[in-house]
Structures are given as C-alpha cells and as structure tokens.
Amino acid sequence: MTETGHNSIGHNSAELFARAKRVFGDGTTRATIERDPIPRYITGGKGAYVTDVDGRRFLDLNGNFTTLIHGHGFEPVIEAVSRQIRSGSCFANPTRHEIALAELMVERVPGMDWIRFVNTGTEAVLFAVKAARAYTGRPAIAKIEGAYHGAYDWAEVSQASGPTTWGDPLAPSAVGNYRGMPASVLHEVVPLRFNDVEGCRRLLEKNAHRLAALIIDPVPSRAGLITPDPEFVETINATARKLGIVLIADEVLNFRQGYEGASARHGFRPDLFTFGKIIGGGLPIGAIGGSKEVMSVFGTGEQRAPLPAGGTFSANPLSMVAGLASMTALGQAAFEHLGSLGDRLRSRLREEIARRDAPFSVTGVASLFRIHPKRQAPKEFRDTALSGAQSATMTALTRAFAASGVILPNGAAACLSTPMTDNDIHLVGDVFAEFLSTHSHVFESHTA
Structure with a gap:
C-alpha cells in the first residue's frame, strides 16, 4: 500500500480525472460510475481484488455491476x-x-x-x-x-x-x-x-x-x-x-x-x-x-x-x-459455493445489526446482498425511499468500507464472486461491525 492509504484519493486518480473532464464533460463516459468526490481509477484486478492507480488494493463487491461472477483475470x-x-x-x-x-x-x-x-x-x-x-x-x-x-x-x-x-x-x-x-x-x-x-x-x-x-x-x-x-x-x-x-x-x-x-x-x-x-x-x-x-x-x-x-x-x-x-465453469458446485457464501454473509450482517439493535436491514439472495438504513426490510420499491439523512448514512457506510479496503456500491446491488473465501466474508462482516460500533452517532441521527 502506498502512503496515501485508504482514506484519500491519490494524486494519480486526481490527475486522470482532470484529464477526463476535458474529454468527457462530467469526467466519465458511464453515468453509473461512483465518485466520492472523484472516481477511483483501476489498473487491474485478480480474483476477488482490484488495485487502483494509487497502489491501493480492494476487495471488489461490485464486480463491474455484478458481471464478473468469477472475479478478475479468470x-x-x-x-x-x-x-x-x-x-x-x-x-x-x-x-x-x-x-x-x-x-x-x-x-x-x-x-x-x-x-x-x-x-x-x-x-x-x-x-x-x-x-x-x-x-x-x-x-x-x-x-x-x-x-x-x-x-x-x-x-x-x-x-x-x-x-x-x-x-x-x-x-x-x-x-x-x-x-x-x-x-x-x-x-x-x-x-x-x-x-x-x-x-x-x-x-x-x-x-x-x-x-x-x-x-x-x-x-x-x-x-x-x-x-x-x-x-x-x-x-x-x-x-x-x-x-x-x-x-x-x-x-x-x-x-x-x-x-x-x-x-x-x-x-x-x-x-x-x-x-x-x-x-x-x-x-x-x-x-x-x-x-x-x-x-x-x-x-x-x-x-x-x-x-x-x-x-x-x-x-x-x-x-x-x-x-x-x-x-x-459455473456448474452446480460453483453456485452452491456462492450460495453458501451469500447465506453466511447475510446472516453475519443481520447478527451484527441485532447485536447492536442498529437501524439497518439486509435483503438479497444467492450471491447478492444489499444493506438498507432502515429497521424493516423493504417489500417493494416505495419502501426503499431514503431521506437525505439516510442517504448520508449510506455514504458514510461506503466510505468506511473503502477505508478498510472494500468496494461496496453506494445503495446498489453488491455481489460475491467464486474466488471469494470465508476470509473475505469475515472481512466484510468485520468492517460492518466496526462501522456500527464507531459510527452510531451518525446512523442514530440519520435513520429511522
């Protein structure tokens, strides 16, 4: 890891974004690219992890919007x-x-x-x-x-x-x-x-x-x-x-x-x-x-x-x-592996929520999951609407994950991939537990 650490976007990403704004208008060619405040530019990926231009390595829970079910460099x-x-x-x-x-x-x-x-x-x-x-x-x-x-x-x-x-x-x-x-x-x-x-x-x-x-x-x-x-x-x-x-x-x-x-x-x-x-x-x-x-x-x-x-x-x-x-390569065994990882992760997240009586819920199935800043899991789209404060809670959550080396999409579907292991599931659960412990002052005022 470079000296920039996980808490800042390094100068290489900043320079690339400055160049991009001269040719893309808003700085990217895909409206779905997340930025906080600028995009994270990637140099490559292997398995469940990607590395950005600033030398930081992240567990990738986006997978190019759920595309890379076998991870990177399969x-x-x-x-x-x-x-x-x-x-x-x-x-x-x-x-x-x-x-x-x-x-x-x-x-x-x-x-x-x-x-x-x-x-x-x-x-x-x-x-x-x-x-x-x-x-x-x-x-x-x-x-x-x-x-x-x-x-x-x-x-x-x-x-x-x-x-x-x-x-x-x-x-x-x-x-x-x-x-x-x-x-x-x-x-x-x-x-x-x-x-x-x-x-x-x-x-x-x-x-x-x-x-x-x-x-x-x-x-x-x-x-x-x-x-x-x-x-x-x-x-x-x-x-x-x-x-x-x-x-x-x-x-x-x-x-x-x-x-x-x-x-x-x-x-x-x-x-x-x-x-x-x-x-x-x-x-x-x-x-x-x-x-x-x-x-x-x-x-x-x-x-x-x-x-x-x-x-x-x-x-x-x-x-x-x-x-x-x-x-x-996606045979029954691969889907069973993904389903097992997904079940364990959703269970771990719900355990952490229950342990702290935190105002969150989790949805998803198989290799997909989503965290909501609401006590009651949604049953339809209208249940998912967030207040400005709840949106701020989700921003704080994704920033906390990024600071710990995990890319968690902000409010979108998150996914697992076949190269992930129990250690990766533990990492996601541990980061979420740490967030609940250290950010209660944020989500208690932002959620309902």
Whole structure:
C-alpha cells in the first residue's frame, strides 16, 4: 500500500480525472460510475481484488455491476480469448462458438427453446419488448416501479420515480427518466408495484387490450433487491397467460442466482428472457431467449422475419468464447459455493445489526446482498425511499468500507464472486461491525 492509504484519493486518480473532464464533460463516459468526490481509477484486478492507480488494493463487491461472477483475470476466459483473438476478433459470418454458447443456455434454462445474441442488456430488453409487440400486435408494456431494465425509453419509465412523483399507490404514475422523453412513451407504459398482488391483477386486466408485455426483474436490484412473494409470482404467471400478455423475465443481473437462473428459482414462467452480464465472461453481451412460438417473430428462415434483428458485433467470437468459458465453469458446485457464501454473509450482517439493535436491514439472495438504513426490510420499491439523512448514512457506510479496503456500491446491488473465501466474508462482516460500533452517532441521527 502506498502512503496515501485508504482514506484519500491519490494524486494519480486526481490527475486522470482532470484529464477526463476535458474529454468527457462530467469526467466519465458511464453515468453509473461512483465518485466520492472523484472516481477511483483501476489498473487491474485478480480474483476477488482490484488495485487502483494509487497502489491501493480492494476487495471488489461490485464486480463491474455484478458481471464478473468469477472475479478478475479468470484464467479459462483469458485462455479462450487469447486463442480466439489470434484467429480473428469478428466476422460478417457466424462461427461455431455462438452455437456452443446457445446450446449451453438453452439446455440450462427451463422454458427456453431458442436464443439470439446481442451486445448489451439494454439491447436484449429492447428486442424482447419489440418481439412482444410483433407477436401480440399491441403497443404498450407494463413494468415494475423502480426496476432497472437498461436505457430503452419504455423500459426507463418510472425507473427513478420518488415520493413526489410516483403518484397514487393504486395507480402509479408513469414518470419520465430524462428531460425530453416523449409524452407518447409515458402513455404506453403501465407501472406496477412489486409484490402488490391485487393491484397488479387489476391494472393488467384494465389495460390488457393494449399491453404487449409485462417485463419483470425476478428480484429487482435497484428497487431494493427484494424477493417476490409466492402469491405475487403465481398471480403474475396466471394473469399474463390469461390475458395474452407476453411475460418477459429480465435476468440480465439475476441470472447469477442459480444454475437455471432466477425465474426457475422463484417460480416465474416467462415467455421471453433477457440475459447479459455473467454470460459474456467479462466481455460485452446480451441475449434474448424464449419459446419457439414467440421467438419465431425473429424469423425461421422461411420468409422475411416479422421482426428483423441484426447487429455488427452481435455473437462476435470473442464474447462467445469468453461466455462459454465462464458459463462452463459455473456448474452446480460453483453456485452452491456462492450460495453458501451469500447465506453466511447475510446472516453475519443481520447478527451484527441485532447485536447492536442498529437501524439497518439486509435483503438479497444467492450471491447478492444489499444493506438498507432502515429497521424493516423493504417489500417493494416505495419502501426503499431514503431521506437525505439516510442517504448520508449510506455514504458514510461506503466510505468506511473503502477505508478498510472494500468496494461496496453506494445503495446498489453488491455481489460475491467464486474466488471469494470465508476470509473475505469475515472481512466484510468485520468492517460492518466496526462501522456500527464507531459510527452510531451518525446512523442514530440519520435513520429511522
């Protein structure tokens, strides 16, 4: 470790940020990059740890937004990509590698017959929504309030709504996500509340004549990393099927929950799936899969497709071989390891909260967890709204973790990776315990 320690951003990061502001405007090219007050620039990573330009080493609980399920520098991916790059990075023709990854995915995911690859989770959602429209002939979609589905206009509606904008709990408002979003988009989206059984049924039935799809994240990450109630799951399944609404399960983030994914784990029976993140082994990727009946809108080779879908870099061989290497290594044993680590970590965090009667709660499942500055764990998005003081508590928490050599995303989903060990779980638990012991004056005044 350099003399700068964990408590300050060193001069190398400061210099890079100064350069970046001259070409990026706000200093970064991704709005999701966290800064406190400036970004942390990384030089490399190995396993569960990363090192920044100032020589500091951190346990990484972000994993490039849950993508790196095997951590950094995973040797099977390195070897696969190294072999492929010597043969070519991309072609205007298919390769055998896309078939191999497709076969693996179709074999694993119940209810999925066909799959198509794209380059990002956003593209996957975009094409899934368009497929539902092409299949049903209807224009509108329903989505869960507060859920994140990438940067497609319709999927962004009510993504970041709050107490002043989300409206009547019986009829949530469709809230734009950026200035200038067309009003027509808002008219074509029906927001629903997660785990609201009767409300979802009523709004789906009321709008069935115009709804092409209901898109749902089985465990909405930005909306609180909340697990679904069984009655809610069954209501969604039955109502969508009865009304002819295409059910889209967005598993871009949550596919990491198990060998068969999140829908199988929680009982959802979708017509379409969207994937990304872990299936690319750290390279850009997205995918849309589902039943032959709905996926046929992309074409069967017999006539012009009702919904053509191309992409210059879709199914590029580098992403395909990296994804195959990553997914092949994700057998049942790997998921059991991750699940065990996740269970032990969530239990440890809850034990520390109970020991000090601290105003916090923990949500999550499998290799995902989230800490909330509230005594009661949220059941839906509206329960996750934070006061300014509670937001300050979360900032203090992430700073405390960073000072102890752990990257904990500020309010986003945190994740574990396969190279992590019991020692890493103990480290996270110890840092949290230390925070509760030394910062009680902060959170007692900031939380409720």
